[in-house]
Amino acid sequence: MAAPDSEAAIVARGLSHWFGAGEARKQALFGVDVTIRRGKLTVLLGASGSGKTTLLTLLGGLRHVQEGDVRVLGLQLAGADEATLASLRRRVGFIFQAHNLHDSLTAMQNVRMGLEVHGRAALRDWERGAAHLLGLLGLADRLDYLPAKLSGGQKQRVAVARALIGNPEIVFADEPTAALDRDSALNVVDMLKRLGRARGTTTLMVTHDSKIMDRADRILTMEDGRIVEDRAGPAADHDSRAGGVP
Amino acid sequence: MSVAAALERLIGRLPIGWLQLAHSPVRFSAALAGVAFAVILILMQLGFMGALIDSVKVPYQHFAADIVISASDMNTLADGGPAPRQRMYEALAVEGVASATPLYFAKLDWKQPDGTIRSLDTFGVDPAARAFRTPGIEAGRAALMLSDAALIDRRTRNAPKGLFDRIAAGETYRFEAKGRTLTIAGLFEMGGGFVSDGYLVVSDQTFLKLFPQRAAGAPNHILLTLAQGADAAATAARLRQALPAYDVVARTVAEAMAKEVSFQTTQRPVGIVFGFGVVIGAMVGIIIVYQVLSTDVADHIREYATFKAMGYPQRFFLGVVFEEAFVLAVLGFLPGLVVSLGLYKLVNIVTALPLAMTAPRAVGVFLGTLAMCAVSGAIATRKLARADPAELF
Numbered sequence: 001m002a003a004p005d006s007e008a009a010i011v012a013r014g015l016s017h018w019f020g021a022g023e024a025r026k027q028a029l030f031g032v033d034v035t036i037r038r039g040k041l042t043v044l045l046g047a048s049g050s051g052k053t054t055l056l057t058l059l060g061g062l063r064h065v066q067e068g069d070v071r072v073l074g075l076q077l078a079g080a081d082e083a084t085l086a087s088l089r090r091r092v093g094f095i096f097q098a099h100n101l102h103d104s105l106t107a108m109q110n111v112r113m114g115l116e117v118h119g120r121a122a123l124r125d126w127e128r129g130a131a132h133l134l135g136l137l138g139l140a141d142r143l144d145y146l147p148a149k150l151s152g153g154q155k156q157r158v159a160v161a162r163a164l165i166g167n168p169e170i171v172f173a174d175e176p177t178a179a180l181d182r183d184s185a186l187n188v189v190d191m192l193k194r195l196g197r198a199r200g201t202t203t204l205m206v207t208h209d210s211k212i213m214d215r216a217d218r219i220l221t222m223e224d225g226r227i228v229e230d231r232a233g234p235a236a237d238h239d240s241r242a243g244g245v246p
Numbered sequence: 247m248s249v250a251a252a253l254e255r256l257i258g259r260l261p262i263g264w265l266q267l268a269h270s271p272v273r274f275s276a277a278l279a280g281v282a283f284a285v286i287l288i289l290m291q292l293g294f295m296g297a298l299i300d301s302v303k304v305p306y307q308h309f310a311a312d313i314v315i316s317a318s319d320m321n322t323l324a325d326g327g328p329a330p331r332q333r334m335y336e337a338l339a340v341e342g343v344a345s346a347t348p349l350y351f352a353k354l355d356w357k358q359p360d361g362t363i364r365s366l367d368t369f370g371v372d373p374a375a376r377a378f379r380t381p382g383i384e385a386g387r388a389a390l391m392l393s394d395a396a397l398i399d400r401r402t403r404n405a406p407k408g409l410f411d412r413i414a415a416g417e418t419y420r421f422e423a424k425g426r427t428l429t430i431a432g433l434f435e436m437g438g439g440f441v442s443d444g445y446l447v448v449s450d451q452t453f454l455k456l457f458p459q460r461a462a463g464a465p466n467h468i469l470l471t472l473a474q475g476a477d478a479a480a481t482a483a484r485l486r487q488a489l490p491a492y493d494v495v496a497r498t499v500a501e502a503m504a505k506e507v508s509f510q511t512t513q514r515p516v517g518i519v520f521g522f523g524v525v526i527g528a529m530v531g532i533i534i535v536y537q538v539l540s541t542d543v544a545d546h547i548r549e550y551a552t553f554k555a556m557g558y559p560q561r562f563f564l565g566v567v568f569e570e571a572f573v574l575a576v577l578g579f580l581p582g583l584v585v586s587l588g589l590y591k592l593v594n595i596v597t598a599l600p601l602a603m604t605a606p607r608a609v610g611v612f613l614g615t616l617a618m619c620a621v622s623g624a625i626a627t628r629k630l631a632r633a634d635p636a637e638l639f
Contacts, residue, residue, distance in 0.1 A: 062555055062635045062638075086558075086559055089557035091557075093556075094552075094635075096555075100549060100551075100638060102546070102549045103546075104262070104265040105262070105265060113260070113553065114556065116260060
């Protein structure tokens with residue numbers, strides 16, 4: 001049975017997308033239909049060029065929808081202007097494969113940037129919150145370090161903290177654990193799972209890391225711009241196993 | 247309080263622009279040096295322009311007169327045809343005019359013992375009349391009645407060392423000019439301009455002996471004083487009505503001074519060159535700051551794209567770039583001002599030009615520096631469009 005739209009964080013219907021123009025125009029997505037429930041960890045699998053990144057950027061409001069109907073956190077993205085997309089992005093978090101930390105900001109300041117976008121009120125007591133989150137990620141002794149003084153894994157964990165500090169309703173992640181050792185990777189994923197249970201945070205993650213797939217509630221496989229497989233993950237509860245794709 | 251804390255308090259957010267600049271000290275220093283260089287360039291050009299204007303004004307400010315009658319083609323004290331003395335008598339008949347005296351003007355070379363020449367702007371005046379309000383000239387009027395007597399400006403550039411002190415102490419000093427021997431009968435203070443090194447005042451009789459081609463009936467200018475209570479502008483207007491416009495024109499001293507300032511700064515090459523210097527200085531500043539800011543934007547394009555992905559609006563990025571522009575303007579202006587003050591002093595000592603920093607000029611250049619950096623920032627922000635968050639995945 002499909003999840004009702006009211007329980008869904010993301011609903012896409014007939015989502016298609018093209019790149020380029022004229023004869024070079026190439027279709028990347030072909031009428032994708034998908035509904036993703038709140039509070040669940042969904043893993044997106046697929047070979048390079050299968051369309052998973054395009055799907056992620058469209059659902060995250062990083063691209064304008066060309067064709068189809070996309071509703072994320074109740075916001076209609078088809079035809080949405082840049083301000084609407086930006087307002088959506090303030091409610092979600094992104095974890096990129098590259099950390100993209102600001103090189104002149106300390107770990108704490110980089111994390112603060114995840115709060116500052118919400119205005120001054122969000123900064124109340126930010127230092128305690130940022131230090132706590134970095135501590136949970138094993139960086140308690142690196143709070144005032146610049147990125148240049150951090151290892152690749154440490155930088156990635158700062159990026160995770162930056163994405164989570166603002167209590168996002170959805171986390172979009174692209175190979176977030178590629179730079180992490182096994183324990184750190186599992187720590188991050190467990191943190192996302194805990195957020196899902198405690199706050200209903202939804203996670204949509206591109207990964208090929210088998211240890212993460214073990215914790216997925218649902219696994220979607222893409223091929224040539226289409227979702228070709230939709231199955232419950234090893235960590236799925238009964239409702240999830242009942243199916244998520246309409 | 248640190249700079250970062252002060253800026254955070256000022257702008258209400260993490261001062262990313264400042265932190266970015268401070269993170270690359272070499273580039274930051276080069277940028278500040280560039281801004282300071284532009285500020286120095288602009289302040290020096292404005293200083294020279296100001297000195298030009300001030301030096302043009304100097305003789306007018308020393309005239310004991312309210313109105314000047316000059317030839318109708320006059321642009322400066324030194325050019326134009328003569329003003330017929332007949333006009334002086336006609337002017338005396340105009341309501342509001344109290345007195346009139348002719349003023350002769352020519353350039354005189356003062357040959358130094360080493361063979362070099364000092365150029366002196368030489369005024370010929372009637373010693374019986376008060377043409378200048380300058381104390382030294384007033385005190386020396388009686389001495390000018392003697393043939394070949396002269397009063398010399400003690401601020402004349404490159405005069406023999408200690409000469410004026412010795413003259414002040416009573417030593418007699420003579421020099422030859424135009425085949426005559428002039429005796430310095432006193433000193434006054436006026437100060438040289440861009441063309442001449444100083445001023446010399448002689449009697450009209452001595453002047454006509456030095457310049458025999460000049461006629462007593464054809465002075466360069468006629469200086470008028472007003473009757474008590476008369477209005478200068480109204481009297482000048484009446485004089486223009488009474489005197490033939492093809493021949494002479496009457497202006498208040500302020501009007502005559504403004505006309506010459508305008509001519510020197512907009513018609514003469516030297517004024518135009520200084521004007522160009524200011525423009526070039528501003529352009530150098532804009533280019534340097536633009537280079538720094540655009541490189542900085544390009545270097546942080548992925549971080550900016552990440553911030554865009556996080557939902558930061560365009561005004562945030564503009565704020566960061568303008569914050570950097572503001573920091574560069576403020577921190578670049580201060581050393582530029584300090585160095586310029588030193589250079590003003592140096593040029594003043596070397597050239598005796600009236601180079602002085604004024605508060606309006608310093609404030610104006612600071613505001614100009616802010617504008618210059620803001621323009622650079624505005625151009626650099628175009629590169630922000632390249633920050634596409636979708637490219638981050």
